[in-house]
Amino acid sequence: MKRPDGTRGTARPATAARQSPTHPSSFTKMWHDLRPIGRNADTGGYRRYAWTGADADCRTWFQEQAEARGLTYETDRNGNQWAWLGDPAAGDAVVTGSHLDSVPDGGAFDGPLGVVSSFAALDELRARGAEFTRPLALTNFGDEEGARFGLACVGSRLTAGRLTREAAYELRDADGVTLPQAMERAGYDPEAIGPDPERLARVGAFVELHVEQGRALDLSGDPVGIASAIWPHGRWRFDFRGEANHAGTTRLVDRRDPMLSYAETVLAARREAELAGALATFGKIAVEPNGVNAIPSLVRGWLDSRAADQDTLDTVVTAIEKAAREYAEAHGIDLDVVRESFTPVVEFQHALRDEMGEILRERTGGTLPVLGTGAGHDAGILSESIPTAMLFVRNPTGVSHSPAEHADEDDCLAGVRALADVLEGLACR
């Protein structure tokens, strides 16, 4: 894989053009157009799940933005969208983008801020009169949140060869629709999906801008920061199986109620995470038969756990599973624990990160904070194959994956300027 020339950005002298203020109109208009798509009127949250109508509307919006700017639009074999300025075959491309899908009732910023900022940064660079020496591509990676099929970053995983075609074909949504069926219904050819090393070989650097999903920038007082690493994280499914029975007639001593072991495990997860300084969450549950007057036969809970390092994460998850097994045994419950996904720690490439820091320091005169994150991203998936980096935009409350997720417009525009600076430093004469 090619790496960006570490000196190209910093060697370039400052010019008046790059100091022109970002025009908010481009960003604001795009934000306005994208805002209603897939928004639930009751909750105000977004339901942009992969290969649904809301997702299709987001994709149409992306294509229109690309075409309006005279970019070469294409989708790759895994349904990720690309908008090219310059010749993709030339290689060493600088790529920026994020995703447009959402978690259930997610916020407006997680994903879309990076995609909108990519187009806005290009507008900014054109306003500056920038001349590109490397191909530039803007991207929308499909199914980043995994809200529908339960696996995050499906589009980037497939492209990077970190999800096999066979495993992808087994993915099913809650209605039993498989991923290939969903893609086909959305007008994509599921026969094509699979690793795409040729495409990745053309990319010299991938930069993803994202709203911060914590309060580090708010606490440090910076509108924009640079990512250092993504914590290792994973999802574990806990299936507690007991015996369905009538809640009104079954004596307590005769019960095998899996809800009890589940509840104890939820509390154990919190305790263990606190002890280790890690994160552990049971946020998704499925109960069978889920009747008011029925003792459940099955309580299925999903554990999301993350920590700053692998050892800590292993310690926490092992302790939670051990506790769960003890609780299950005490209640006559059968327990299966399945690791559904796992992502090791991602250290973003130091050379690219340092180069970005240098470019931004030169242009803004300040040093951006460097921060880690517990959230997974396409940039993390791609970082094994190509040099990747991330910019974070301040989130004043830290709230994300919620309708209350927010970033101030001034900070968003600062993010656009920083992204434009980085792209200019990496890709322009």
Place this chain on the structure above:
Amino acid sequence: MKRPDGTRGTARPATAARQSPTHPSSFTKMWHDLRPIGRNADTGGYRRYAWTGADADCRTWFQEQAEARGLTYETDRNGNQWAWLGDPAAGDAVVTGSHLDSVPDGGAFDGPLGVVSSFAALDELRARGAEFTRPLALTNFGDEEGARFGLACVGSRLTAGRLTREAAYELRDADGVTLPQAMERAGYDPEAIGPDPERLARVGAFVELHVEQGRALDLSGDPVGIASAIWPHGRWRFDFRGEANHAGTTRLVDRRDPMLSYAETVLAARREAELAGALATFGKIAVEPNGVNAIPSLVRGWLDSRAADQDTLDTVVTAIEKAAREYAEAHGIDLDVVRESFTPVVEFQHALRDEMGEILRERTGGTLPVLGTGAGHDAGILSESIPTAMLFVRNPTGVSHSPAEHADEDDCLAGVRALADVLEGLACR
């Protein structure tokens, strides 16, 4: 309301006819025909929810059984099905039946055993050459389990005036379909629903046969028993509202995670029920947004609680709610507790119960055990308006509301004979 003549049954001398064995063929054929309707192939459980296609198939089966026996078939204003032998307008009718709908993945017996046994008991009485002196009706009460709209015994509640038309119109299923919409789609006129005192005034006694939902008969070694009372019971909805947030980036101290208070409350419910010798169950849950990597904004849990007397039930539910409020406050969670339904203790009418016992003692030479139950029934709802009684058939495992719910065929046929004896004693010359 009329009451049955307390001496009619016992005064009648035994005859050879009533000793004829029940022919299993009638029962077995009906059981066989009804068995596949609404049965889920994966779980083996039944999904016969009110006003669905499976419910319609059950209703068609009922009508066909009625017509095959030359009974006068009708539905009442609330969609309950009636099959009449004799003139309904004559009054003082003896009515028997149960329901055909199910809980999610319920068993084959809860409800259908009573309906099938009603037809089989009529067949038995005809084989005995019984002559009826009172009108007889067989019934299928609609929506007993409340699986779809969350309220049990909707059909009998409406007829008995214990659910107002206005409140019934507000009932919605999980997809937002209202009860009147569902009835209309099923071909019933929702304009008609409401109390039906004229109909109830024609009923002199209602007897419901039901599979036992506990192990009392198994422990006493009796195939059939008589109900004494239904425990007071109710459903309470606990809405724990916190703040949706990203499970991978939100520090534990910044969280308002309602799953924790829910889990603590589940365990408190078990503790309090154990202390008081009562029952308390959280068997149904709804989580928003229910994403693996999202801290929930809402965890809604339903408490089902029952006890042998009102004071004990009050004590248990008050203690659970108090504990839940403490947990919620500790986690910054808003808690609303709503009592969704409540049924006070039902003591079945002693005169009818004693008369049934006398009839059966005279015919079988033995004394049937008399037992209480924690489960609600249409017979309990109707008991405020008319004399009602119940027969229970042995359940060797006590399991119900589960695909594993079972009764031996010999016991079912003993139940049919007992029901036929009771109907003969009450309604025949």
